[in-house]
Amino acid sequence: MSTRVQHRGWWRPTDRPALVALLLGLAGFGYRLTLTLLTLPGSNSDEATFGLAALHIAAGREQPIFLYGQRYMGTLEAYLAAPLVAVAGPSWPVLRLPMLALWAIFAWLMYRLTRRICSPWCAVLVVGLLALGPERVVRDQLTVVGGRPEVKPAVALVLLIALGLADRRIGARRLAAGAAGLLAGVAVWSDWLIVPYLAVAGLLLAWVLRRELAGWAGALLVAGFLVGAAPLIVDNLRAPPGQDSLSVLRRISTAAGPAPPLADRLRGGLLEGVPLSTGLCQINGCARWQQWFGLLYPVLLASAAVLALVAYRRAAGRPGADRAGPATQLALVAGAGLTLAAYVRSPLAATDPLGNARYLSVLQLSLPVALWPLWLAAGGVWRGTAGAVGRLAGASATAALAGLAATALVATGLFVAGADGLRTEERRARELADTVRRAGLRAVYAEYWTCNRLVFNTAEAVACGVLDGDLAPGQNRYRPYWQQVGRADRPGYVLAAGGPADRRLRQLLGAGADSALLAEAGGYRVYHPATAVRPWR
Numbered sequence: 049m050s051t052r053v054q055h056r057g058w059w060r061p062t063d064r065p066a067l068v069a070l071l072l073g074l075a076g077f078g079y080r081l082t083l084t085l086l087t088l089p090g091s092n093s094d095e096a097t098f099g100l101a102a103l104h105i106a107a108g109r110e111q112p113i114f115l116y117g118q119r120y121m122g123t124l125e126a127y128l129a130a131p132l133v134a135v136a137g138p139s140w141p142v143l144r145l146p147m148l149a150l151w152a153i154f155a156w157l158m159y160r161l162t163r164r165i166c167s168p169w170c171a172v173l174v175v176g177l178l179a180l181g182p183e184r185v186v187r188d189q190l191t192v193v194g195g196r197p198e199v200k201p202a203v204a205l206v207l208l209i210a211l212g213l214a215d216r217r218i219g220a221r222r223l224a225a226g227a228a229g230l231l232a233g234v235a236v237w238s239d240w241l242i243v244p245y246l247a248v249a250g251l252l253l254a255w256v257l258r259r260e261l262a263g264w265a266g267a268l269l270v271a272g273f274l275v276g277a278a279p280l281i282v283d284n285l286r287a288p289p290g291q292d293s294l295s296v297l298r299r300i301s302t303a304a305g306p307a308p309p310l311a312d313r314l315r316g317g318l319l320e321g322v323p324l325s326t327g328l329c330q331i332n333g334c335a336r337w338q339q340w341f342g343l344l345y346p347v348l349l350a351s352a353a354v355l356a357l358v359a360y361r362r363a364a365g366r367p368g369a370d371r372a373g374p375a376t377q378l379a380l381v382a383g384a385g386l387t388l389a390a391y392v393r394s395p396l397a398a399t400d401p402l403g404n405a406r407y408l409s410v411l412q413l414s415l416p417v418a419l420w421p422l423w424l425a426a427g428g429v430w431r432g433t434a435g436a437v438g439r440l441a442g443a444s445a446t447a448a449l450a451g452l453a454a455t456a457l458v459a460t461g462l463f464v465a466g467a468d469g470l471r472t473e474e475r476r477a478r479e480l481a482d483t484v485r486r487a488g489l490r491a492v493y494a495e496y497w498t499c500n501r502l503v504f505n506t507a508e509a510v511a512c513g514v515l516d517g518d519l520a521p522g523q524n525r526y527r528p529y530w531q532q533v534g535r536a537d538r539p540g541y542v543l544a545a546g547g548p549a550d551r552r553l554r555q556l557l558g559a560g561a562d563s564a565l566l567a568e569a570g571g572y573r574v575y576h577p578a579t580a581v582r583p584w585r
Contacts, residue, residue, distance in 0.1 A: 065168035066159075069175045073155050076179025077148070080190060084148050087140040089187045090470045091477065093497050096504035097525050098192040099133075099143045101126035103508065106134035113237075113279040117525030120293040121194040122238035122279065129192065138507050143192050150197040151189045155179070157204035162416040164211055165373045170423045173449070174416050177327065180456045182463040183470075185327040188409040195239025196409045202235040203242060203383075203413055206249045207376055214256045214372035221260065226268035228253055233276020240297065242410055244386035248379040255375060256368065301394065308398040316401030317392040317408075318342040324405035325412070328455045330462055333402055338455055344448070346388075349414070351421035353381045377417050384414035422449050476570030481505035483569040484542060489576060491536035495549055496523050498542055498572070503529065513539075517548030519556070520584050534582075540566075541575040556581050 083089070097116055101123050104110035115121040128146035136142045155178050162171035181189065188196045209228045212218035232250065235242050257265050274281070284292045307313065322342040323329045329338045356377035363370040387410055391397055396404045425445035428438050481502055484492060491511050494502060499512035513533035514522035524530040533539050543550040550573055554561040557577060564577040 063168070065163070065172050069159050069172045072172065072176045072179045073152070073159070076155060076175075076181075077152050079179070079181070080148055080151055080186065083186060084141050084144045084190060086467075086471065087474050088467055088470055089183050089191060090474045091140050091191070091501060091504075093500040095140075095143070095192050096500040098123070098126045098194065099129070099138055099140075099504045100500060100508070100526065102129040102133045102143060102192075103138050103504075105130040113283045115194060115525070117523065119283070119287060119291055119296045120240060123194075124198055124234065124238045125192045125194060128198075138504055144190050147190045147192060147197045150201055154197075154201040154204060157201055157208060158412075158416070161204055161208055161211075161376075164208070165376045166416050166420050166423065170416065170419060173419060173423070173453075177415065177453065177456055178412065180460045181327050182329065182456075182459040183331040184324045184329065184405060185409070186463075187331070188325075188406050195241055196406070199235040199239050199242035199245075200410060200413055202231040203245045203249055203410075206231050206246075206253065207379065210249070210253045210256045211372050211376060213253075215369035221257075222264045222268050225253070225257060225260075225265040226272040229269040229272025229274075230276040231272075233273040233278070236273075236277050237280040240293070241387075241407060244390060245383035245410060245413055247386070248382045252375055252379045256372065305395055305399075307393070307395045310392070312398035313392040313395070314397075316397040316399075317388060318345060320401035321391060321397065321405040321408045322388075322411065324402070325408035326415075326452075326456070328452070328459055330459060330466075331402070338459070341452060341455070345418060348418045348421055349381050349384055352377060352417040355421060355424070356381065356417070377420070380414045380417045384411055384418070387411060419449070419452075421445075477501060478505060480542065480570040480572050480574075481510075483567050484510055484540070484574060487540070487566050487574060487576065489540040489574070491533040492540035492542050492574075493519075493533060494542040495544065495547075498544070499529075500525065502542065512542075515549060517552070519549055519552050519581070537580065538576065538578070539580055541577070541581070542572055543575070545571055545573045553581060556583060 101110065101112050101116060102125075104112070105123075105126055112123045112126070115123055115126075125146065129143050132142045132145055155175055158178060159171045159175050162174045190197075206228045209218065209224050213221055213224055218224045232246050235246060253269070254261060257269070260266065261269070280293065284294075287293075319339040319342045320329075320334055322345045323334045323338050324331075326341060328334065328341055334342075356374040360371050360374035360378070363374065387408065391404075391407055394404070422445040425438075425442050426449060428442050480498075484502065485506055489510060491513075492502070493513045493515045495516070496514050499514045502510060503512050511529045511532040513530040514524045516522040521530070541553055543553060545568060553575060557564055557575075560577065561575075564575045565573060566576050567574045
């Protein structure tokens with residue numbers, strides 16, 4: 049009598065790699081949920097600007113295409129948060145919940161993608177590394193600052209659609225092509241940073257659909273892209289001369305000044321940017337023992353490209369599905385290479401690598417192919433199929449994989465151990481907002497990193513105009529706030545205690561500075577002079 053269990057209906061036995069990946073993914077989700085509820089990493093005025101856009105969308109007051117004060121960063125994250133803000137009101141956890149969902153989707157898609165083009169247990173390793181995260185990594189994943197949380201799952205899904213079309217697992221091929229185009233269009237609108245990956249994903253999709261591009265599949269692919277990118281296209285067609293997205297991005301890229309030597313830019317990109325974006329370092333920089341993966345990264349990409357080319361050639365003459373995996377690996381190698389090349393072209397790769405490493409966060413898409421050479425070398429040793437040289441290479445690869453996981457775990461632990469400082473700073477920001485409200489102020493001036501954060505923390509009970517350190521008009525992203533404060537007879541001033549703006553205001557107030565001081569809170573001074581101080585008028 050057979051004892052085999054028959055599985056019918058919706059239930060299927062879960063294989064061991066899938067189960068381990070699920071547990072690791074749940075651990076990563078729980079970790080990020082805790083961070084979200086604690087508002088870790090801390091908030092800032094850039095994120096507050098997205099939060100205010102979500103608040104305005106929820107109220108039906110605005111339908112912004114780009115972030116206020118910009119013409120290149122899409123506001124998809126604000127639209128995702130708007131329904132939650134409408135129901136629960138403005139708060140940092142509510143604002144970040146859609147980002148948490150996007151991370152979960154990305155981790156699941158990366159598991160499916162890695163399993164398809166590499167191996168099941170390599171996919172488990174990828175999910176495990178994605179589950180970890182020091183501040184630089186989780187800040188890019190959880191904070192609402194535009195682009196990065198949503199464009200990565202979009203590209204991963206486009207690649208999976210291409211693979212599904214190649215092996216005929218997707219029946220509705222035309223609709224799938226349209227969906228891939230829609231995802232690509234939305235990603236371009238959201239953040240131009242993803243363009244290198246979209247370019248190679250598009251080439252892969254075109255290769256898979258090469259016999260169908262002249263028909264409905266090609267038409268729907270293009271139509272889907274145009275629909276997804278419609279906000280970007282329409283706004284750029286209406287933009288005044290010099291205010292289109294390309295012109296704005298060109299000005300930003302040239303404003304950084306002349307490029308330092310290539311060696312300095314490569315050092316900043318590889319030794320700081322790659323380890324930071326991979327989750328191996330703290331946000332304030334990489335120690336020497338954390339920089340090793342940056343040196344190894346170009347070698348791993350080159351090795352992955354060779355392995356993919358060999359696999360592609362071996363599959364010559366077979367069905368296209370057998371070549372789709374190696375072709376996808378090549379696409380991910382090319383995406384990483386183009387992204388790195390674009391990054392090291394910028395002077396900021398050398399002059400401010402810590403502040404700009406966030407632009408390499410999309411390299412997480414290429415984590416499977418970066419690990420694949422190490423995984424194959426290590427696997428040969430464990431299977432006992434390698435010779436003496438192979439055993440040495442395999443032992444080194446095993447040590448590298450273990451070192452990568454250990455370094456990411458240590459970096460994550462250091463972030464968690466130092467989280468109290470971030471929590472203290474966040475409490476000070478809330479204390480400041482409460483102090484300003486209790487003082488009865490409804491219109492204040494402050495510096496950039498104070499202003500919109502204060503407005504969001506008070507749910508727009510306080511309007512804020514941005515001043516610089518000399519009390520001149522600063523970067524006011526949302527002009528109505530500036531205009532509202534400009535109409536106030538007696539605006540308040542919320543300035544960092546002892547900072548340049550604080551010293552300038554006290555100089556202008558003279559003997560009346562102390563009498564105008566209402567309170568000190570969270571490292572700030574709150575002033576309410578008898579008459580407005582507007583030296584720019």
